[in-house]
Amino acid sequence: MIVAERKSIPELVEILKAHKKILVLGCGTCVTxxxxxxxxxxxxxxxALRIASKVQGLGFEIDEFVIERQCDNIFIEQAAEAIQKCDAVLSLGCGAGVQAIAERYPQKPVYAGLNTAFLGILEERGVWAEKCAACGSCVLDKYGGICPVTRCAKHMLNGPCGGSREDRCEVRPDRPCAWQLIYTRLKGxxxxxxxKQIESPKNWRSSLSGGPRVIIREDHRI
Amino acid sequence: MMNIENTEPTIVAFCCHYCAYAAADLAGSSRLQYPPNVRIIRTPCTGRLEVDFFMKAFENGADGVLVAGCEEGSCHFKEGNLLAKRRVNYTRKLLSEAGLEAERLRMVNIGAADAQKFAEHVREMVETVRKLGPARLKKATNQG
Incomplete structure (x- = not known):
């Protein structure tokens, strides 16, 4: 899933202070x-915004609405009335959701209320960890299903850096060494x-380095 | 939610059924005096309380919110009070960010027989909130 976290209330106040009628728009998918x-x-x-408004005299009028998926026009339509009524939208969707709303409503200011962080999973209650860098050219088949591009701090493709201690990453000791995980998994x-196979340098053109990416499926186009 | 008088703070106290609520009950039966500013809401466990409950209490006019759970290690549901403690801490941070004093939200741990302790906590909470002054969020509906 896409993992995000909220911006601080002072940040949101700064972003929204020029507006009065604000719609806080949630998304029922990943960010839920x-x-x-x-x-x-x-x-x-x-x-929190209403309280901040009262305390700081900002005069916000806050409305709330949640749609199933902000990155999909079919669902965005359900918020049409609420969006029309407001001066600005504070989207609590991921970066894709924010932009989908903004594209659909060119005359309406749409702001991101979250910082979209990474693609990851729930590791334990209250802990989300990054698992995929969306590099566009998956190598998981070669590494026993553990991604060195994402989970190795140095993105090493041909073995560990040699800096790990007690199976922990040298760069982030709170995280396991991806290469230790890969070794254990492949052994298992x-x-x-x-x-033993030497990986050539990764071709990053399929990632963001090649500019914004588009996938076109001719068989699905109308 | 209206104040008893304009100058008197209103405190919402979420009290766990298994401890603090019993302590409050005992305080009443024992004729212990404590300020009448407190509005007690019985909860099955403080672990049932979520961040939104505290936020809504303030939004609807509470000047202070007291969360009273079992003593740590003696929660009827094992760890509900520990969950509540984390949520209270998170909410305190959120309130600070919004510009409201974190001291207005407090969690305390009270045993079912601690009527005296309950009365003291209520007195302390009322005193803290009185010093801070009214939250001035009353009648905060949609309009900020």
């Missing part, structure tokens, strides 16, 4: 699961010989 922009967070952030599935 990572507890950043779902129904509950819309309610909490709206409350009997594919250690994969490590």
């Amino acid at each position: 699961v990572c507890l950043a922009g779902g129904e509950r967070e819309v309610s909490i952030i709206s409350s 599935i009997g594919q250690l010989d994969r490590l």
